[in-house]
Amino acid sequence: MTSTEQQPFLSVRDLKVHFSTEDGIVKAVDGLSFDIAKGKTLGIVGESGSGKSVTNLTILGLHDRDRTAIEGEIVLDGKDLLTSTERELERLRGNKMAMIFQDALASLSPYHTIGKQIGETYRKHTGASKKEARERSIEMLRRVGIPQPEMRVDDYPHQFSGGMRQRAMIAMALVCDPELLIADEPTTALDVTVQAQIMDLLKDLQQEFGTAIVFITHDLGVIADIADDVLVMYGGRCVERGTKEEVLRDPQHPYTLGLMSSMPSLDGPVDVPLQPIPGSPPSLLNPPTGCRFHPRCAFVDKVAGGLCSSERPLLEVADGRGSACHLPKEQRKELFADLAVIRHN
Structure with missing residues (x-):
């Protein structure tokens, strides 16, 4: 899929994701394939209901396996995710791969401080002490552009603006330096100025860490700004793909x-x-x-x-x-x- 000679870090082959409902089988993803290399951004674009988010939740292993039929192959850095156990996936989530969700307010716990939520992710995967986790949380908040991180680390999500909450979500996703970052329409609810800041932040962090990014959106303008390659989805299928320049x-x-x-x-x-x-x-x-x-x-x-x-x-x-x-x-x-x-x- 990529336009370089790099080997794919993430490879998806003939992915099918079908859900059982009272009304029948929902064919949310129906034969999807793509690759992405380290340091590159794949933009997945399409209307609501095209299968974008389902694809990426499947990569993370976040579906109820009892109600979901999944076929195909998802290989991350040589490891087949579809044959991995839940415990193996838990070790990978937040560590080797992470996700930024669209609604930061709904994704963050209102009962815990921003610093505790970032720090707990870090402690889970590294075994760090509470003091080390707090220092890491402050470092990550500073890295994503939160002013006075030493003070804001003890704030709750409702004390942050929408743009700051999204930055905090990015800090949480990147706290363990994941090699794959999935961003599910992370700028949709933000005004255009904050949206541009978030996009610049993701590009800067990608350049710093060499992260592979899957960026989900319905906005071709966003794709033009951030993507290297583009995959257009409709009705659970890929209808077009190529480099950003080719597709647009x-x-x-x-x-x-x-x-x-x-x-x-x-x-x-x-x-x-x-x-x-x-x-x-x-x-x-x-x-x-x-x-x-x-x-x-x-x-x-x-x-x-x-x-x-x-x-x-x-x-x-x-x-x-x-x-x-x-x-x-x-x-x-x-x-x-x-x-x-x-x-x-």
Whole structure:
């Protein structure tokens, strides 16, 4: 998946995650593959319900195994996570891999100080004393830009602003220097100024530690800022992947094009109306046959024989670049150009 010759630190192969419910089987992830190398950021983008968060919770082993059917392979630094025991996963979580959740206030305990919550994670994985853990907590709060960390370490989450809570979450995630960091829309609830600060912080910390980052978002603008490679998900499947430059400058799947067309452009005419994707994301309980995007696709009538609604398109990947669409590549290029979408190449 990566655009370098580095060996993947995390490798996901043909991942399927299905949940049993009273109404039937929810196919939340349905055959997903990707790689990420150390020091690189993979951006996973898609609408709500596309399977982004489920994928990353599966990597961390946070699903109820009694109600979840998981197939495929997830290998982290040579270790198969899907065959690991819960005890082995507990040793890895917070230590070798960590996650920043979207809602810091809901993820932090209101009954314990920020310093205690960061310090307990550190003590669990290192056996450090309470004094050492407190010193480490202060160091991490300083590293993520919390002013007066010696004083704020004893504050509770409600005494922090939204941006500061998110920084505290990042400090907790990084306290044991994990080699894989999963960020699940960590800037969604923040204003644009704080969002930019958090993004810069993640990039600085990645450069310092060489961390591999999986960044989940629905915002292509965020992807443009932070990602090296991009994976576009729809209906539990990957519909397009490539480097950031390839995907954003030359989208090859109608869904990716739709996401871009629904975004405002900073360098285009201000009076051009946005073009939202019609319809709603598919039900993963009863997904459409064939290409899952076909009920919302503007080009479905361009493919002969009803192929879009009857046959799943293959994700053909060459040198990390590919898309899952029945339209021939040259025809796609011609049709996409006709929409006069603002390009940056």
